Amino acid sequence: MKNVLKIGSYLGLILTIIPPLLFFYGKLDLKTMNLWLGIGMILWMITAPFWINAAKEAE
Amino acid sequence: MSQAGLVKKLIPQTNEFERMPVPEAHLKGSKSFLGMFLGEHTAGTEFVIGPLFVAHGVGAVDLILGLVIGNLLAVLSWGLVTAPIATAKRMTLYYQLERITGKNLVRWYNLVNALMFCFLAGSMIAVSATAVGIPFDLKMPSLNDWLPQTFGWVITVFLMGAVITFVAIQGYNQVSKFANIMSPWMILVFLAAGIVGLSQLGVTSFESLGTIAQEIIWNGIPLPGMSRFSIWHIIFFAWFCNMAMHIGMSDLTILRYAKNWTSGFTVFAGLFLGHFIAWIASGILYASFLQANSGSQEFAPGQIAYQTLGIAGAVCVIIAGWTTANPTIYRAGLALQGIFPKVPTWKITSIVGIITSLAACFPALVMKLLDFVAIYGLLLMPMGAVIFADFYLAKKIGFRAEACLANKTNFNFPAFLSWVVTLVFCLGLNQIYGVEIFFLGLPGWFLAVLIFITLSKIYYPIKNPSST
Numbered sequence: 001m002k003n004v005l006k007i008g009s010y011l012g013l014i015l016t017i018i019p020p021l022l023f024f025y026g027k028l029d030l031k032t033m034n035l036w037l038g039i040g041m042i043l044w045m046i047t048a049p050f051w052i053n054a055a056k057e058a059e
Numbered sequence: 060m061s062q063a064g065l066v067k068k069l070i071p072q073t074n075e076f077e078r079m080p081v082p083e084a085h086l087k088g089s090k091s092f093l094g095m096f097l098g099e100h101t102a103g104t105e106f107v108i109g110p111l112f113v114a115h116g117v118g119a120v121d122l123i124l125g126l127v128i129g130n131l132l133a134v135l136s137w138g139l140v141t142a143p144i145a146t147a148k149r150m151t152l153y154y155q156l157e158r159i160t161g162k163n164l165v166r167w168y169n170l171v172n173a174l175m176f177c178f179l180a181g182s183m184i185a186v187s188a189t190a191v192g193i194p195f196d197l198k199m200p201s202l203n204d205w206l207p208q209t210f211g212w213v214i215t216v217f218l219m220g221a222v223i224t225f226v227a228i229q230g231y232n233q234v235s236k237f238a239n240i241m242s243p244w245m246i247l248v249f250l251a252a253g254i255v256g257l258s259q260l261g262v263t264s265f266e267s268l269g270t271i272a273q274e275i276i277w278n279g280i281p282l283p284g285m286s287r288f289s290i291w292h293i294i295f296f297a298w299f300c301n302m303a304m305h306i307g308m309s310d311l312t313i314l315r316y317a318k319n320w321t322s323g324f325t326v327f328a329g330l331f332l333g334h335f336i337a338w339i340a341s342g343i344l345y346a347s348f349l350q351a352n353s354g355s356q357e358f359a360p361g362q363i364a365y366q367t368l369g370i371a372g373a374v375c376v377i378i379a380g381w382t383t384a385n386p387t388i389y390r391a392g393l394a395l396q397g398i399f400p401k402v403p404t405w406k407i408t409s410i411v412g413i414i415t416s417l418a419a420c421f422p423a424l425v426m427k428l429l430d431f432v433a434i435y436g437l438l439l440m441p442m443g444a445v446i447f448a449d450f451y452l453a454k455k456i457g458f459r460a461e462a463c464l465a466n467k468t469n470f471n472f473p474a475f476l477s478w479v480v481t482l483v484f485c486l487g488l489n490q491i492y493g494v495e496i497f498f499l500g501l502p503g504w505f506l507a508v509l510i511f512i513t514l515s516k517i518y519y520p521i522k523n524p525s526s527t
Contacts (some may be wrong), residue, residue, distance in 0.1 A: 010383070013243065013244060013247055013367075016244060016247040016248060016251060016371070017247050017250060017251060019251075020251040020255045022253040023254075024254050024255070024256055024258040024262075032368070033255070033369075033373070034368060034369025035369070036159055037251065037370075037371035037372075038370045039376060040371070041244065041370070041371045043246075044243075044244045048243075049240050050241050052239050052240050
């Protein structure tokens with residue numbers, strides 16, 4: 001389960017940085033880029049809280 | 060559940076070791092501080108400071124070089140000055156100061172400190188509110204607004220203040236957890252802002268990046284009514300914008316939890332992501348906003364980020380303000396704990412939250428942020444110099460360290476004079492000789508150390524060195 005959450009979080013981060021790069025190279029318009037950024041944000045918010053601090057406490 | 064039981068469940072009985080060294084079992088590794096510093100220095104203020112550099116007409120090369128030098132000096136200040144004292148003593152700033160300067164003086168220091176923290180946290184809440192208000196079509200503040208303009212603004216600010224205060228009441232661990240979760244995503248949003256902003260300004264290649272950076276974004280021409288910033292402004296601002304935290308010793312309170320003094324250098328990551336990349340990115344974002352809305356006087360970081368990055372940008376502004384407001388309210392709570400040691404931490408933090416929310420109602424805190432940050436650092440810095448001199452120089456110069464604890468007194472005249480004379484000296488340099496506020500910290504710090512060691516040698520001499 002933890003690995004699934006981690007994959008979701010990393011996907012969220014990827015969706016936060018790749019769409020702006022695609023926008024920069026003219027492959028996405030502003031509206032679509034903003035949509036992907038929003039999806040990335042939600043992915044991060046619903047997955048990261050369940051493993052980030054658990055990992056820190058285990059150290 | 061009874062009311063008392065509910066309060067106990069919602070508000071845990073936190074033990075923050077306010078008046079004793081942190082026990083070894085509670086020490087934290089470097090990674091814990093990495094997350095904390097990342098959250099703290101990638102903050103709501105970055106959405107204001109970056110644009111102000113653009114408005115002050117700094118040149119592109121001056122900005123990059125100035126930020127590298129200034130941030131390096133700040134890292135060294137944390138790593139070599141603050142962290143070694145924090146890990147040797149493991150006391151909060153306030154209790155350490157009390158042992159040196161006595162209860163009476165430290166009460167005044169704590170009061171000033173707590174107020175400054177409240178205002179700083181208030182500015183963060185105000186920045187966040189510029190994003191929270193977007194869906195409600197809230198009227199945003201402009202560069203010349205000092206007072207709250209609408210009732211909606213006041214309500215928004217108070218609701219945010221309540222939530223942020225509740226998280227701060229949970230103590231250091233909750234603050235650290237929140238910062239850890241949000242930092243990685245927030246840093247990428249800042250990066251995204253820079254990339255999208257550059258594209259909107261017409262950058263298509265590395266060559267055009269250099270041209271647009273120097274001719275459009277940081278073109279060396281200040282906006283009307285603004286002074287021009289040189290490389291020296293950037294160096295000293297980057298070094299001293301957190302003066303209260305490093306050479307002012309506020310971060311003794313945080314770094315006392317560090318297993319090793321080298322944890323102080325973990326601030327490097329926070330500074331170079333927050334005070335380098337985030338300042339540059341937010342500057343690009345503002346330049347893009349100015350180009351799209353020529354002549355706009357509106358200065359609302361939430362609105363600026365929303366125009367370019369959509370909902371993710373607005374949420375980033377909220378989170379960025381939040382992750383700085385949280386530890387700042389926590390610190391303000393500890394400052395007041397020094398004045399009222401018998402009042403529980405959660406009650407103190409609640410009072411701090413109310414004061415902070417009141418302050419956040421005034422947009423002036425955002426519009427005059429650079430001046431406020433400089434004054435706040437200056438006001439607190441002399442007491443940091445006193446702690447430094449007491450720790451490193453007492454034995455060498457030959458005066459009693461932690462004099463008030465040793466002599467069982469409540470007032471330290473050398474520390475008092477060091478504080479007051481340094482501030483009067485800095486005020487004189489500013490008013491009579493026109494030295495800008497950003498450049499006063501360095502001479503002020505040396506003067507504070509000099510006054511303290513000279514008077515301590517007279518007031519608290521060590522007659523028999525072996526008695527130390």
